[in-house]
Amino acid sequence: MATPKRPDKTLGESLRAHGLSRRGFLKLCAATASMMALPASMVPRIAAALEQAKRPSVIWLSFQECTGCTESLTRSHAPTLENLILDMVSLDYHHTLQAASGDAAEAARMTAMEANAGEYLVVVDGSIPGPDANPGFSTVAGHSNYDILMETVEHAAAVIAVGTCAAFGGLPQAKPNPTGAMSVMDLVKDKPVINVSGCPPVPMVITGVLAHYLTFGALPELDGYGRPMAFFGQSIHDRCYRRPFYDKGLFAETFDDRGAQEGWCLYRLGCKGPTTYNACATMKWNSGTSWPIEAGHPCLGCSEPSFWDGGSFYEPVSVPLTANARTLLTAGAAGAVVGGTVAAVAKHRVKKADANRQPVTIEELEKKL
Amino acid sequence: MPESDRAKEQPSAAQDCQGAPRSFGNAFPVLNEIRHALQRFVQTGEETRIDLSAMPFGPGDLDRLTDWLGTGEVQARVDALGPTRVQETAIAGVWLVDYRNAEQQRLTLHLEVASVPEILRPQPQDLADALTQLDARLEQATGTTPLSS
Numbered sequence: 001m002a003t004p005k006r007p008d009k010t011l012g013e014s015l016r017a018h019g020l021s022r023r024g025f026l027k028l029c030a031a032t033a034s035m036m037a038l039p040a041s042m043v044p045r046i047a048a049a050l051e052q053a054k055r056p057s058v059i060w061l062s063f064q065e066c067t068g069c070t071e072s073l074t075r076s077h078a079p080t081l082e083n084l085i086l087d088m089v090s091l092d093y094h095h096t097l098q099a100a101s102g103d104a105a106e107a108a109r110m111t112a113m114e115a116n117a118g119e120y121l122v123v124v125d126g127s128i129p130g131p132d133a134n135p136g137f138s139t140v141a142g143h144s145n146y147d148i149l150m151e152t153v154e155h156a157a158a159v160i161a162v163g164t165c166a167a168f169g170g171l172p173q174a175k176p177n178p179t180g181a182m183s184v185m186d187l188v189k190d191k192p193v194i195n196v197s198g199c200p201p202v203p204m205v206i207t208g209v210l211a212h213y214l215t216f217g218a219l220p221e222l223d224g225y226g227r228p229m230a231f232f233g234q235s236i237h238d239r240c241y242r243r244p245f246y247d248k249g250l251f252a253e254t255f256d257d258r259g260a261q262e263g264w265c266l267y268r269l270g271c272k273g274p275t276t277y278n279a280c281a282t283m284k285w286n287s288g289t290s291w292p293i294e295a296g297h298p299c300l301g302c303s304e305p306s307f308w309d310g311g312s313f314y315e316p317v318s319v320p321l322t323a324n325a326r327t328l329l330t331a332g333a334a335g336a337v338v339g340g341t342v343a344a345v346a347k348h349r350v351k352k353a354d355a356n357r358q359p360v361t362i363e364e365l366e367k368k369l
Numbered sequence: 370m371p372e373s374d375r376a377k378e379q380p381s382a383a384q385d386c387q388g389a390p391r392s393f394g395n396a397f398p399v400l401n402e403i404r405h406a407l408q409r410f411v412q413t414g415e416e417t418r419i420d421l422s423a424m425p426f427g428p429g430d431l432d433r434l435t436d437w438l439g440t441g442e443v444q445a446r447v448d449a450l451g452p453t454r455v456q457e458t459a460i461a462g463v464w465l466v467d468y469r470n471a472e473q474q475r476l477t478l479h480l481e482v483a484s485v486p487e488i489l490r491p492q493p494q495d496l497a498d499a500l501t502q503l504d505a506r507l508e509q510a511t512g513t514t515p516l517s518s
Contacts, residue, residue, distance in 0.1 A: 027488060263427065
């Protein structure tokens with residue numbers, strides 16, 4: 001773990017002290033622009049900003065999670081660059097990655113919070129049993145997740161909720177939500193919350209959001225769900241390389257028919273691309289090798305709220321009543337409009353579902369059993 | 370190892386698969402974008418960078434685009450934070466800049482429309498430092514300060 005106190009050197013000074021040439025720095029900026037999903041024309045501005053940047057202290061809290069988000073982060077497809085990015089932030093507390101344990105680990109968190117009050121970033125993965133839930137459902141060092149979260153965010157500059165569990169409740173909150181799981185934005189109301197959803201999120205999206213904060217010293221532009229527009233501004237459907245087949249009305253009907261072999265649109269196999277906003281189509285997975293749709297599987301919609309409770313992964317997304325099926329299947333140029341409408345209807349449905357959320361206690365669960 | 374051999378060591382995902390890459394039709398619009406960028410460059414001198422790794426390409430689309438652009442006369446390699454390979458395409462003024470890390474994994478792939486890609490040019494701060502550096506070497510060799518002569 002790095003020392004909690006923020007270094008005095010700017011990033012430019014620090015990198016040059018480590019022997020990085022200006023061409024190397026320019027390359028870093030090009031890769032950073034790509035990582036932040038910014039146009040390549042922004043590279044000179046990024047270079048100017050990074051030159052003066054100072055690395056922020058980051059406290060990473062893990063609650064009701066599977067560590068998949070951290071696994072994703074560590075498998076970022078540019079390890080050397082990721083190491084550099086991890087060097088660019090001062091990662092002062094992270095259960096899985098830190099060497100310290102027990103009291104020393106908790107002391108590191110407290111020291112970082114004191115030394116960087118008002119300036120540090122809190123990254124959260126995992127959902128949190130709400131204030132009314134049994135605190136024993138998930139604890140760290142004997143304290144409830146809720147208490148640790150509220151204590152840590154009190155003097156933070158912002159909170160980044162990484163993964164669908166932290167952003168929207170995710171799997172722990174899926175029906176019947178036995179632990180009364182809540183998302184970070186359900187609980188933190190007085191700090192900016194950035195949602196980096198996905199199960200797990202694309203590795204470069206996690207580092208991209210951190211890089212944005214480092215570069216510009218500000219939070220990125222967010223969508224209605226608090227997700228950075230640069231990565232979640234367009235639907236999977238709109239960025240899908242199979243989209244031309246959708247526009248032509250060419251669909252795979254089963255996983256082994258001609259359509260599947262020819263790489264046609266997976267809409268009828270349950271693809272949630274039209275209602276899902278994420279960067280998979282361009283950033284891809286596994287060192288930029290491929291992504292689910294390229295591997296022939298429909299998008300599950302893992303970056304959207306309540307995706308676990310959204311019905312079968314293999315049923316086509318529901319179609320708004322105002323657009324008949326024939327119109328949709330032969331949509332042609334109107335595809336984008338229909339896709340957008342489907343997305344809007346799905347979002348409305350999700351918001352309604354969120355409003356009716358009914359946490360269930362263990363006692364209630366046991367009664368049913 | 371010759372540069373061409375190195376490139377062969379790093380086949381793209383599409384090349385790993387058997388059979389000719391299929392066209393998903395997503396490369397052609399980019400070719401048009403390059404056409405507009407080149408026209409702007411010829412008329413006004415405005416340079417353009419396109420991040421090809423941010424394009425929603427399907428398997429084979431990138432290979433198709435690079436095939437269309439062809440291979441020009443100039444190849445260059447920059448060793449800083451791992452290798453960066455610069456390749457002129459058969460279209461003058463259109464360059465492919467392939468940023469890789471020390472493990473040869475691609476960080477990003479840019480297409481630049483310019484006389485010379487930015488990463489090949491010496492940076493202004495480096496030029497200022499270069500003069501001081503050269504003066505120091507001259508002074509060491511001759512025992513006189515060049516600026517005072």
